[in-house]
Amino acid sequence: MATLAQTTDAKRHALLIANRNYKSLARPADMRQSVLALEKALRETGFSVTRVEDVTVDRIISDIEPAFMKSVKPGDACFFYYFGHAIQWNQDNFLLPIDYNPGDAGDISQKAYSLTRLQQLLNDKKAAPKIIALELAPPDPAVMAQATGVGLTNPDVSDTSDVLFLFSHVPNQIVAENQGALTTALTDTLNKQGLDLNDVMQNVQREVAKSTSQQQRAFAFSNVPDTFYFRDPVVGPEAGMQRTSRKDRQDYVFVPAGTFTMGCVPSDTRCEDVEKPQHEVRITKSFWMGATEVNVTAWERFMDSTGRKKMPEGPFWDTKRKLKDHPMTSMPWEEAQAFCEWSGGRLPTEAEWEYAARGGEANQVWPHNTQNSREKANFAGKKGNDRFDNTSPVKQFDPNPFRLFDMSGNVWEWCSDWFSETAFRSSDKDDPKGPAAGKQHVVRGGSWFSDANEHLRISIRKPNTGGNIVGFRCVLEDSPATKKLLGDY
Structure with a gap:
């Protein structure tokens, strides 16, 4: 054309x-x-x-x-x-x-x-x-x-x-x-x-x-048949491009701006009312998202850099935090946000998280457009039969089309939004950020302890206060400051 x-x-x-x-x-x-x-x-x-x-x-x-x-x-x-x-x-x-x-x-x-x-x-x-x-x-x-x-x-x-x-x-x-x-x-x-x-x-x-x-x-x-731009598109990164941050040494992938349908998929019979109604959302600005959950090694680097003395309590299967490539868990929401700010970013909004989890594909109930199996995600503890009884190291399962790992399973992930049961009924169309206040923040994505049919669905959303089933990943704005962190792209 x-x-x-x-x-x-x-x-x-x-x-x-x-x-x-x-x-x-x-x-x-x-x-x-x-x-x-x-x-x-x-x-x-x-x-x-x-x-x-x-x-x-x-x-x-x-x-x-x-x-x-x-x-x-x-x-x-x-x-x-x-x-x-x-x-x-x-x-x-x-x-x-x-x-x-x-x-x-x-x-x-x-x-x-x-x-x-x-x-x-x-x-x-x-x-x-x-x-x-x-x-x-x-x-x-x-x-x-x-x-x-x-x-x-x-x-x-x-x-x-x-x-x-x-x-x-x-x-x-x-x-x-x-x-x-x-x-x-x-x-x-x-x-x-x-x-x-x-x-x-x-x-x-x-x-x-x-x-x-x-x-x-x-x-x-x-009836104009050809493409015409008033302002030509900026040539930038492609979706899924990966760069490593000089600050937290974590991998980040590029997620382009776009429009998607958020919430309960019509074919999903397991949806809860908090996932309804399905509604169109526009993410107006591209961003970089952690390719994986923040792991223990990155958290220790954060502690050393900021002078923090106390490590969050380790889970029962790793009380000494020896599993360095596993996702960090058990931190309060405020500490997760503090890590992201230290790394040059922030926690994702709930809309950004779901947009990234869908990977540009519409009307999926589960990631990869198929019900989760042992080859797709870490879930259900020993019952999952996926090689891992508890958390798994990051990058053990196939990424989604945006090349993001573990968007379902392993650990629930903090979002920046306060949780509201009725948030989707009055959500902004452009870049929604959730309610102005609340009692608990949203977690998305399910965990190693989750039932796949119920909690690994992309639209599932829950309130939480943390624990050994909750971790997080960060997002970086697509900005000159991020270019300094990630290098030229």
Whole structure:
């Protein structure tokens, strides 16, 4: 698939029109600062921008349109934005200039600017992609009386290719009073790295709905076949890339940002209410996660470095902590967090933990998409028949697709979140961090003592205070500081 943003000789052009000072129509909100912010975002993504305010139809046709079209060459990207009044008339959408007067005689097609005309001109120029964004002002009653339909009509794309439409409102619906929601969402989206046009459409629609408390829905349509980025993706590590920290000497693997479905899988008949409802979560920032649980050797290094004198009490099978490559257990949550801070990171959020445990694969009940067996995880003590009666050394079983070991079994793992039975009912979609307070913190993943069918399921979540079945792993932000710890990547 071609990537339009990589065409070296193609240029980017943007035309922004904002009409406010109407002579005969209701004056919409002052959008100047919002439009300036959009202009800034476009310039930062390589667009040459023409911005005009309060234009008449004669000025558009005789001056603005010819000058803009003259600069467009085949293959160039074109972005058109309009804020102001508009009307649906005879199966077309018309943008109303500031001198539009509903009482004047004459055909609307002569008094306003046709969106179909704009599409055809850009199509004739072979611009690709063509991005057309319309932010509508609340309708003037006199304009509504002339319209042949409510709001805008669906754009006719039968003769237009490589076009993307973003309307502040769904066609054929009354325009809401919220002004600027589309412009703000679009600006915020353009400031994000590595989003293609599909990402842009989805993000804008999501943010418009969110900022208006679901009262307004944006319209998006695209028939652009190729990939186009406003800001090219940053070339970075691949999922599962491993590096060793210079601080704690533990291995960390790269986990890319992404979206996943968190909680009880529909096919899982063992789910508890605390795992419901299943809901979509977006991890907006990549991170590095410990490839394994923190082991005893790393903990001793932490103690030596920080002057801690007392080792947490060892489990009954290793009271002297001689099993150095086994996961560290029995520390309180606060000490686990202290270790992660010393190592340059923190404990993972519950959402980060489950996202990493799923390894980019959807609707798994157990890791590896199969019920756990002795070859897959350490569980159920002696009954597990997996070579280990208690904890096992780290890296004894196959990793998941992100190359993380023991995300099920061996030891439960601390997360940063407080436990709440109802957390999933009101969870944030982006980077949820759990309740602000609680009595116990969340543990995930099951342990050497767990029943595989029940406690090694990916969605299982429990409150805990620690013990010889609980350990932890850390995450590091994908940041310059982490680069110093892990070396170049």
